[in-house]
Amino acid sequence: DVKVTQSSRYLVKRTGEKVFLECVQDMDHENMFWYRQDPGLGLRLIYFSYDVKMKEKGDIPEGYSVSREKKERFSLILESASTNQTSMYLCASSWSGSYNEQFFGPGTRLTVL
Protein backbone atom coordinates (compact mmCIF):
# COMPACT_ATOMS: atom_id res chain seq x y z
CA ASP A 1 0.00 0.00 0.00
CA VAL A 2 1.13 3.50 -0.79
CA LYS A 3 1.71 5.46 2.34
CA VAL A 4 1.91 9.21 2.68
CA THR A 5 2.65 10.38 6.18
CA GLN A 6 2.56 13.86 7.65
CA SER A 7 4.60 14.78 10.69
CA SER A 8 1.75 16.09 12.82
CA ARG A 9 -2.02 15.66 12.87
CA TYR A 10 -2.56 18.80 14.95
CA LEU A 11 -0.30 21.81 15.39
CA VAL A 12 -0.78 25.06 17.30
CA LYS A 13 1.58 27.95 16.61
CA ARG A 14 1.74 31.64 17.40
CA THR A 15 1.64 34.51 14.93
CA GLY A 16 5.09 35.23 13.53
CA GLU A 17 6.53 31.79 14.21
CA LYS A 18 8.28 29.82 11.48
CA VAL A 19 6.39 26.59 10.86
CA PHE A 20 7.55 23.44 9.12
CA LEU A 21 5.11 20.81 7.87
CA GLU A 22 6.75 17.59 6.76
CA CYS A 23 5.48 14.98 4.34
CA VAL A 24 7.04 11.64 3.47
CA GLN A 25 5.96 9.10 0.83
CA ASP A 26 7.22 5.56 0.45
CA MET A 27 6.39 4.78 -3.20
CA ASP A 28 9.20 6.53 -5.04
CA HIS A 29 6.71 8.99 -6.59
CA GLU A 30 8.12 11.76 -8.72
CA ASN A 31 5.37 14.27 -7.92
CA MET A 32 4.50 15.71 -4.55
CA PHE A 33 1.90 18.34 -3.69
CA TRP A 34 0.77 20.58 -0.87
CA TYR A 35 -2.87 21.67 -0.63
CA ARG A 36 -4.81 23.60 1.94
CA GLN A 37 -8.42 22.76 2.67
CA ASP A 38 -10.91 25.28 4.02
CA PRO A 39 -14.66 24.90 4.55
CA GLY A 40 -16.60 26.00 1.48
CA LEU A 41 -13.43 26.43 -0.58
CA GLY A 42 -12.42 22.82 -1.18
CA LEU A 43 -8.76 22.03 -1.77
CA ARG A 44 -6.43 24.62 -3.21
CA LEU A 45 -2.95 23.87 -4.50
CA ILE A 46 -0.14 25.73 -2.76
CA TYR A 47 2.99 24.23 -4.36
CA PHE A 48 4.01 21.10 -6.16
CA SER A 49 7.29 19.42 -7.02
CA TYR A 50 8.01 17.09 -9.91
CA ASP A 51 11.58 16.23 -8.94
CA VAL A 52 14.15 16.74 -6.24
CA LYS A 53 14.97 20.44 -5.80
CA MET A 54 12.28 21.35 -8.36
CA LYS A 55 9.16 23.27 -7.37
CA GLU A 56 6.30 25.06 -9.03
CA LYS A 57 3.82 27.53 -7.58
CA GLY A 58 0.24 26.48 -7.39
CA ASP A 59 -2.82 28.67 -7.07
CA ILE A 60 -2.10 30.19 -3.64
CA PRO A 61 1.67 30.25 -2.94
CA GLU A 62 1.77 33.59 -1.12
CA GLY A 63 3.12 33.25 2.41
CA TYR A 64 4.49 29.76 1.81
CA SER A 65 7.68 28.15 0.58
CA VAL A 66 8.69 24.53 0.03
CA SER A 67 11.74 22.33 0.09
CA ARG A 68 12.43 19.00 -1.56
CA GLU A 69 15.96 17.83 -0.83
CA LYS A 70 15.13 14.12 -1.09
CA LYS A 71 12.69 12.39 -3.40
CA GLU A 72 10.57 10.98 -0.59
CA ARG A 73 10.25 14.17 1.46
CA PHE A 74 8.43 17.43 0.72
CA SER A 75 8.32 20.19 3.30
CA LEU A 76 5.95 23.15 3.49
CA ILE A 77 7.32 26.21 5.28
CA LEU A 78 5.39 29.13 6.69
CA GLU A 79 8.12 31.76 7.14
CA SER A 80 6.04 33.91 9.49
CA ALA A 81 2.74 32.31 10.40
CA SER A 82 -0.39 34.42 10.35
CA THR A 83 -3.90 33.74 11.61
CA ASN A 84 -5.26 33.48 8.05
CA GLN A 85 -3.05 30.44 7.57
CA THR A 86 -5.10 28.49 10.09
CA SER A 87 -6.29 25.57 7.97
CA MET A 88 -6.06 21.88 7.17
CA TYR A 89 -2.95 21.09 5.13
CA LEU A 90 -2.91 18.01 2.93
CA CYS A 91 0.12 16.47 1.27
CA ALA A 92 -0.19 14.19 -1.76
CA SER A 93 2.09 12.28 -4.08
CA SER A 94 1.78 10.60 -7.47
CA TRP A 95 3.74 9.10 -10.33
CA SER A 96 4.58 11.48 -13.14
CA GLY A 97 1.62 12.37 -15.37
CA SER A 98 -1.62 13.93 -14.18
CA TYR A 99 -3.68 10.93 -15.30
CA ASN A 100 -2.22 9.15 -12.30
CA GLU A 101 -4.12 9.35 -9.07
CA GLN A 102 -2.75 11.31 -6.18
CA PHE A 103 -2.34 9.60 -2.82
CA PHE A 104 -3.08 11.77 0.17
CA GLY A 105 -1.76 11.91 3.68
CA PRO A 106 -4.10 12.25 6.68
CA GLY A 107 -3.63 16.01 6.91
CA THR A 108 -2.27 18.45 9.48
CA ARG A 109 -4.72 20.79 11.16
CA LEU A 110 -2.76 23.96 11.87
CA THR A 111 -4.05 26.63 14.21
CA VAL A 112 -2.22 29.96 14.34
CA LEU A 113 -3.06 32.04 17.40
Added chain:
Amino acid sequence: AQSVTQPDIHITVSEGASLELRCNYSYGATPYLFWYVQSPGQGLQLLLKYFSGDTLVQGIKGFEAEFKRSQSSFNLRKPSVHWSDAAEYFCAVGGGGADGLTFGKGTHLIIQP
Protein backbone atom coordinates in the same frame (compact mmCIF):
# COMPACT_ATOMS: atom_id res chain seq x y z
CA ALA B 1 -7.98 27.60 -16.86
CA GLN B 2 -9.63 24.41 -15.71
CA SER B 3 -12.40 24.47 -13.12
CA VAL B 4 -14.81 22.13 -11.37
CA THR B 5 -18.29 22.88 -10.10
CA GLN B 6 -20.13 20.76 -7.58
CA PRO B 7 -23.53 22.45 -7.40
CA ASP B 8 -24.71 20.74 -4.22
CA ILE B 9 -23.00 21.75 -0.99
CA HIS B 10 -25.06 19.32 1.11
CA ILE B 11 -27.16 16.31 0.15
CA THR B 12 -29.28 14.23 2.50
CA VAL B 13 -30.25 10.71 1.47
CA SER B 14 -32.05 7.95 3.32
CA GLU B 15 -30.12 4.76 3.95
CA GLY B 16 -30.82 2.30 1.14
CA ALA B 17 -31.83 5.00 -1.34
CA SER B 18 -29.96 5.77 -4.53
CA LEU B 19 -27.45 8.61 -4.79
CA GLU B 20 -26.24 10.92 -7.51
CA LEU B 21 -23.64 13.63 -6.89
CA ARG B 22 -23.17 16.17 -9.65
CA CYS B 23 -19.92 17.42 -11.09
CA ASN B 24 -19.37 19.77 -14.02
CA TYR B 25 -15.94 20.65 -15.32
CA SER B 26 -14.36 23.15 -17.64
CA TYR B 27 -11.27 22.07 -19.52
CA GLY B 28 -10.02 22.70 -23.05
CA ALA B 29 -8.80 19.23 -23.92
CA THR B 30 -9.77 15.72 -22.90
CA PRO B 31 -9.86 15.84 -19.12
CA TYR B 32 -8.67 13.41 -16.56
CA LEU B 33 -11.47 13.17 -13.99
CA PHE B 34 -11.44 11.87 -10.46
CA TRP B 35 -13.80 11.38 -7.54
CA TYR B 36 -12.34 11.34 -4.03
CA VAL B 37 -14.02 10.71 -0.68
CA GLN B 38 -12.96 12.18 2.65
CA SER B 39 -14.26 10.66 5.87
CA PRO B 40 -14.21 12.89 8.96
CA GLY B 41 -10.68 13.59 10.14
CA GLN B 42 -9.12 11.64 7.29
CA GLY B 43 -7.23 12.35 4.10
CA LEU B 44 -8.74 11.84 0.67
CA GLN B 45 -9.24 8.39 -0.86
CA LEU B 46 -9.73 7.79 -4.56
CA LEU B 47 -13.12 6.31 -5.49
CA LEU B 48 -12.65 6.17 -9.26
CA LYS B 49 -11.08 7.92 -12.22
CA TYR B 50 -11.63 8.43 -15.93
CA PHE B 51 -9.07 9.29 -18.58
CA SER B 52 -10.11 7.35 -21.69
CA GLY B 53 -12.20 4.47 -22.96
CA ASP B 54 -15.55 3.42 -21.56
CA THR B 55 -17.42 6.45 -20.30
CA LEU B 56 -19.00 4.51 -17.43
CA VAL B 57 -16.37 3.75 -14.84
CA GLN B 58 -16.65 1.54 -11.81
CA GLY B 59 -14.98 2.36 -8.54
CA ILE B 60 -14.59 1.09 -5.05
CA LYS B 61 -17.37 0.77 -2.46
CA GLY B 62 -20.01 0.22 -5.14
CA PHE B 63 -19.68 3.66 -6.74
CA GLU B 64 -19.76 4.41 -10.45
CA ALA B 65 -19.51 7.57 -12.54
CA GLU B 66 -20.40 8.48 -16.10
CA PHE B 67 -18.40 10.85 -18.26
CA LYS B 68 -20.60 12.89 -20.59
CA ARG B 69 -18.52 15.09 -22.85
CA SER B 70 -21.52 16.89 -24.34
CA GLN B 71 -22.63 18.01 -20.88
CA SER B 72 -19.12 18.46 -19.42
CA SER B 73 -20.24 16.30 -16.54
CA PHE B 74 -18.87 13.45 -14.47
CA ASN B 75 -21.63 12.52 -12.01
CA LEU B 76 -21.10 9.99 -9.25
CA ARG B 77 -23.78 7.38 -8.53
CA LYS B 78 -24.51 4.60 -6.10
CA PRO B 79 -27.65 2.45 -6.26
CA SER B 80 -28.05 1.99 -2.50
CA VAL B 81 -26.22 4.05 0.12
CA HIS B 82 -25.04 2.81 3.50
CA TRP B 83 -24.61 4.85 6.67
CA SER B 84 -20.83 4.51 6.25
CA ASP B 85 -21.04 6.51 3.01
CA ALA B 86 -21.57 9.71 5.01
CA ALA B 87 -18.56 11.83 4.08
CA GLU B 88 -17.32 14.70 1.93
CA TYR B 89 -17.03 13.98 -1.77
CA PHE B 90 -14.73 15.85 -4.12
CA CYS B 91 -14.65 15.87 -7.89
CA ALA B 92 -11.34 16.85 -9.50
CA VAL B 93 -9.96 17.47 -12.96
CA GLY B 94 -6.37 17.12 -14.12
CA GLY B 95 -4.57 18.00 -17.31
CA GLY B 96 -1.26 17.25 -18.95
CA GLY B 97 2.03 17.52 -17.16
CA ALA B 98 2.70 17.38 -13.45
CA ASP B 99 0.22 20.03 -12.36
CA GLY B 100 -1.86 19.41 -9.31
CA LEU B 101 -5.52 18.61 -9.60
CA THR B 102 -8.23 21.25 -9.58
CA PHE B 103 -10.86 20.30 -7.05
CA GLY B 104 -14.49 21.22 -6.68
CA LYS B 105 -15.61 22.65 -3.34
CA GLY B 106 -17.06 19.35 -2.26
CA THR B 107 -20.46 17.87 -1.48
CA HIS B 108 -21.26 16.87 2.09
CA LEU B 109 -23.34 13.69 2.12
CA ILE B 110 -25.63 13.05 5.07
CA ILE B 111 -27.30 9.68 5.48
CA GLN B 112 -30.64 9.53 7.28
CA PRO B 113 -31.54 6.29 9.07
